[in-house]
Amino acid sequence: MFDAQELQAVADIAMRAGCLVVSDEVYEHLWYGQPHLSIATLPGMRERTIVLSSLGKSFSLTGWKIGWAIAPPHLTAGIRAAHQFLTFCSATPLQHATIAALQAPPSYFDTLRAEYAERRTAMVEVLRQAGFDPMVPEGSYFVLADHTRFGHASDEAFCEHLIRQVGVAAIPCSAFYADPAGGRAMVRFAFCKTLETIAEAGSRMKARLHPLAGSRGSC
Numbered sequence: 001m002f003d004a005q006e007l008q009a010v011a012d013i014a015m016r017a018g019c020l021v022v023s024d025e026v027y028e029h030l031w032y033g034q035p036h037l038s039i040a041t042l043p044g045m046r047e048r049t050i051v052l053s054s055l056g057k058s059f060s061l062t063g064w065k066i067g068w069a070i071a072p073p074h075l076t077a078g079i080r081a082a083h084q085f086l087t088f089c090s091a092t093p094l095q096h097a098t099i100a101a102l103q104a105p106p107s108y109f110d111t112l113r114a115e116y117a118e119r120r121t122a123m124v125e126v127l128r129q130a131g132f133d134p135m136v137p138e139g140s141y142f143v144l145a146d147h148t149r150f151g152h153a154s155d156e157a158f159c160e161h162l163i164r165q166v167g168v169a170a171i172p173c174s175a176f177y178a179d180p181a182g183g184r185a186m187v188r189f190a191f192c193k194t195l196e197t198i199a200e201a202g203s204r205m206k207a208r209l210h211p212l213a214g215s216r217g218s219c
Contacts, residue, residue: 001138026054027140123191126202131211141192149211166208
């Protein structure tokens with residue numbers, strides 16, 4: 001979650017350098033505390049920003065693969081031309097359902113955030129009980145945690161151990177880095193699950209994961 005000052009810093013660079021900004025805002029409704037702010041709303045940014053969003057996160061319909069780009073006409077012309085030769089179009093019934101979803105009242109998003117906030121609390125707690133020191137996210141439905149205190153050579157090795165020996169799946173964060181070394185210490189857990197599933201994952205990790213004596217992690 002970028003605050004207004006951080007977004008303004010990006011905007012200042014973009015305007016000074018004559019750059020376009022592509023802003024991925026698929027988690028725009030999944031914030032905890034500080035509300036989402038789109039960089040396109042800052043002075044001078046509307047004409048140089050492409051905002052991308054999706055039905056998948058805010059409405060829990062990731063398999064539908066329906067999203068949208070919001071930008072001024074001189075930018076959407078290029079987007080439409082490229083899109084025509086990629087996916088061409090989505091299924092018509094899903095497009096009608098998307099229209100209905102986008103008419104959801106504010107109460108829907110309030111409930112969504114409250115439910116995910118509860119799951120975030122549950123995930124952070126089970127990770128702490130299992131020996132992690134997780135980062136508490138301000139948005140989305142992922143929690144990052146340092147795995148190094150468990151003694152595995154890499155994030156990939158730790159995630160493989162989790163799957164094979166613990167029965168819990170996580171994502172190695174090195175996959176998100178241009179230089180994988182930058183993410184070797186971290187793994188990502190998703191809390192877009194039922195509270196029962198989160199609790200079960202916590203029980204398995206608490207019983208089957210054992211931090212090295214005296215370890216404190218690398219973050």
